[in-house]
Every structure is written in structure tokens, then in C-alpha cells.
Amino acid sequence: MDEGLEASQQHRRLVLKALLWMTVVSGTLFAGLNIGRELWLLAVGEVFFVLLALAVLRLVDRTRHLMWVTVAFLVPFFSLMVLAMLLPRTSFTVFAWIQTIPIICYLLLGLRGGFWMSFVFISLAVAAFGYRYQVQESLLSLMMMANVGLSSMAILLLSHIYERSRVRNEARLIELASTDNLTGLANRMKLAEVLERERSHALRDNKPLSLIVLDVDYFKRINDQYGHDVGDRALCHLSTTLSGRLRDTDLLCRLGGEEFAILLPGAALDQAAELANDLRRHLSDNPLDVGAASQVMTFSAGVAALGEDGQSLDELMQTADRRMYEAKAAGRDQVVAAGQQYPLSTPRHL
Template sequence: MSEPLESNEHHRRRVLKALLWTTLVGGIFFGILNIFNGVWMLSALEGFYACVSLALLRIVDRTPRLRFWTLVYLLPFFSIMMAALLLTKTSYTVFAWIQTIPIICYLMLGLRIGSRVAAVFVILGLVAFNYRFTGHNSITDILVISNVALASLAMMLFSHIYERSRMDNERRLLELASTDSLTGLANRMKLSEVFAREQAHAQRNATPLALIFIDIDHFKYINDQHGHDTGDKALCHLGHVLNERLRSTDMLCRLGGEEFAVLLPNTSPKQAAELAESLRLRLQDSPLQLGEIRLTMTLSAGVAYLGRDGKSLDDLMRAADRRTYMAKRNGRNQVVSSDELTADNHV
């Protein structure tokens, strides 16, 4: 199976680690410099936050509460920036750090929370800068604060646009990676992702979960007699016909070639077998129209159940595939729902 694309959380862990190392090294460096400059309070704050950064570096790779610790780190960190602006012995160059707030917030907190945190601290930074560094020349003050405010707004805007574009591109990539390009159905990677979620839900709530494995009968004959273009249309036709019968909570996916699977949350073994049979009948009664040719398609299917046939997706796939092979071996165009082939298992 394909590995899922790198998650947002993993991306943010790496960004947080980079910022923690920057804070650790910068805190030590500027803390020493501020001792020589006599800015004892700021030096103490920088030293303290260097220690905080070192502590967080020890847990950032394994904590499940990444957003919580990110906020625990960022809120005091930004507050120290505000305090630095207000101290009489600090240089106005401290404001350069305020300009990094939007970038940090959007990268580490995402669009919604990041925009809010960034807006609050950028506004506080502008107020602190205006209070601390503007003089008595009203025209000059207006020019200075306007330029600073415009630069801050530009950073906010650029960060927002970047994060929005990044999220949209990531969503499109995930859709492409989890979708079969021919039929538009989910692919095996998506099946793995959804199965993990539904398996956890089934175990937590003691609800059933079933899987149907589907193989188109005589698909090689369709390709050989009518061409691969018709074969592609047959695959799309099956997806369209079966999806019309499935519930919104069910998921039909193409595994590859002429093989498909249907994941059935909250579906008992009896219900899954009945649904598989109704899918078989629906495909059989819905021929593919190709000009004047009506191509009747049939399927063979096997059904497997979480718990009875195993706990993992691979367990269920093996059991359902085995039963599909039994259906094909015993004449095709039938559903097998257990390893004991009986009259109830096939047509």
C-alpha cells in the first residue's frame, strides 16, 4: 500500500523544532549580550526561555498534544517580545522580531488559530512600538507608525495567502493521491485510511464492520473482444452502477485492474451478504450500452467481517479475496459470504 502523504502535524513538529533551536541559541547569545548592556530583566527572560526551549525539544517529537505545547511556547514567547519593546534600554531593532509573528503563527497554528493569535500580538506590538519609539513630531510619528503598520499588514497578508495556498495545494494532492484516476473512486490508500478510522469506531462502539471484495467476471474477454477503451468504460460503468446502490457511509474503491472493494461500516454479516447480492443483481441487470452493443457484465464477490475474519484490513482482504476465488471457481456471478459454500452463499 502507498504511504500517506506527510501530515500537517509532522510538518508543524519540524517547524516548532527549528524555532525551539533558534530560541535556544538566540536566548543564550542575546542573554549574554544584554548582561553586558545592563538589561538584566530582558537577559533573565531570554535565559529562562532558552531553558523552556530546551525542555520542549525533549518532548516535541513524541507529544500527542502538539498544538497545546505550541501555544504554551508561543504565547509567552510573543509576550516577551512585547516586554522587550517596552523596556527603556532596548533598541527599536527588537521590532524586527514582531514582523516574524505572522509567519510563525500561520506555519505552526494553521489558518484559523494562527490568524487570530498573529492579529492580537501584531496589534500589541504596534501599540508598544508607538508608545516606546515615537517622539513629539506629529507628522514624523504618523509616517513612522504608518510604515510600520503597513509592513506588519503586508506580512499578515502574505502569510495568510501563503498558508491558504499551501492548504489548498495539500488538499488537492491528497485527493489525487487517494483517488483512482480512471474511475474517480477511492483507491487502496484511501481504503486503508478510512478502514483505520472505521475500525477504531467499530471497536469503541461495539458495532459491526464488513468488507466486500469484487472481481469483474471475464474482464480479459471484454478487453480482448472489444478493446481496452471498452474495458476502461466497463470499469467506470461498474463504479457508477454500484455507487447508486450504496449508502453514503459505504465506500467503494478500486484496488487495481478489475478488482474493487466496498467497506461497510455498521453492517452485520447478514446485511453485508444481502447487500453484496443486491450489488451483483444490479450490475447484472444494468448492461453497458456501447452504441448498438449491450454488454452484460457480472461480478463475483466475497464478504469478510471484522472480528470473525481478523482484525486488520489485510486479514479481511485475504478472507474476502479467498471467498471471491471460491465464487469464480464455482461458476462466477455469485457471492460467497463464508468459507463453507452453501446454497445461501451463491446464485
């Protein structure tokens, strides 16, 4: 979902800003300490990153290319960490900062980008540690490298597992939030998201976009006669029956109760009305099995088109809903679109 993506982007902006402010504070502190120790190369690098962090802070909330800005900051940032390990007079405690690489990468770059950047810089850091702190005793050197390498890879692995689980859980929550529990169809929130996207495409490419709103006729009678379980089956039957007649690009959703909507990208008003009428006949020709009997189902529908009937979801819904009630008032089992009315196929009273 677009909302989910935007929320994820906002989260990463906050994390990046926290990292940048930490860079400003810690970079200023260590630059002063390294100037005192006459570690000029490291001090210059830290001053540079303080200035870079301040510059990036001005971009974080405005940029549309957050990922590239993040990568452009992290690559030299981690490179300075590795370089600090190679300088002869730096403390081995600098490796404590290397251990933060996987956490930072996964928080800012996600699953795939986080893994590859972590793997590359952890590998370089472990190699730099081994080069810098190798000792005469080969077994001791091997143990030091093993401890450093395994602890670093453990942090990388745990960060990867956590991020993968978080992504899956987030995707599942988004799916649940945008899906009707009974029918498995999209709900109104999903409709609003998809309509906004398809509206942008339609306006950009000068293509039509239509919306059908339909309501099951005499649905209360089905509930009263057979019970709510059969009523639920009737709604699922309608969703399955109509879905089989739609394109992959069309979106069938349940608005609530016995009311549904169909979003039709690329379909003009007359095409949408023709499809709605075809769906009406198809549903009528495929009754719901209720034990030894069968229950014929029909619906009344209203159709609205982007532009002439409104620009937003609320406007299109209002127009289509009004026409759907016109179809109900005219006897049900029909479609109304911009004044044109399809007659009843066969009079029924369910």
C-alpha cells in the same frame, strides 16, 4: 488522510524544535548582553525562556497535544517581544524580531490559528512601536507608523496567502494519491486508511465490520469485443451503478484492473453477503449501453468479516479474495461468504 495529518504534525514538531533551539541560543546570548547593560527585567525574561524552551524540547516528540504546547510557548514568547519594545533602554532593532511573528505562527499553527495570533501580536507590536518611538513632528510619526504597520501587514498577508495555497495543494495531492484516476473511486491506499480507522471504531464500540471483494466477470471479453475505451466505460458504469446502492458510510474502491472492494462499517457477514447479492442483481439489471446494443455485466464476490476472518486489511483481503475465486470457480455471477453460496440468478456466458 491520517498519513497526511501525521506528516503535517511531524513537520510542525521539527519547526517548533528549530524555534526552541534558536530561543536557547539567542536567549542565552541576549540575556548575557542585557545583564551587562543592567536591563534586569529583560534579562530575567530571556533566562526564563531559555529554561522554558529546554523544558518544551523534552515534550515535543512525546506530546499528543502539540497545538496546545505550541500556543502555551508562543503567547508568552511573543509577549516578551512586545514588552522588549516598551522598555526605555532597548534598541528599536528589536522590531526585526516582531517581523518574524507571521512566519512562525503560520508554520506552527496553520491557516486559522496563524492568522489570529499573527494579527493580535502584530497589532500590539505596531502600537508598542508607535508609543515608544513617537516624535514631536506628527507627520513624521504618522509615516513611521505607516511604514512599520504596512510592512508588518504585508508579511502577514503574504504568509497567509502562501499557507492557504500550501494547504490547498497538499489537500489536492492527498486526494490524487488516494483516488483512482479512471473511476474517481477511492484506491487501495485510501481503503487501508479508512479500514484502520473503522476497525478502531468497531473494536471500541463492539460493532461488526465487513469487506466485499468483487471482480467483473468476463471483463477481457468486453475489452476484446468492444475495445479498451468501452472497457473503461464498463468500469465507470459499475462504479456509478453500485455507488447509488450504498450508504454514505460505505466505501467503494477500485483495487486495480476489474477488481473492486467495498468496506461496510456496522455490517455483519450475513448483511454484507445480502448486500453483495443485491448489488450483483442490480448491476445485472442495468446493462451498459454500447451503441445500439447493451452489455450485461455481472461480478463474482467474496465476503469477509472483521474478527472471524481476520483483523488486518491483508487478512480480510486474503479471505474475501479466496472466496471470490471460489465464486468464480463455481460458475461466476454469485457471492460466497463463509461457506454460504448464492446461486446464479440466470446462467450467462459473456
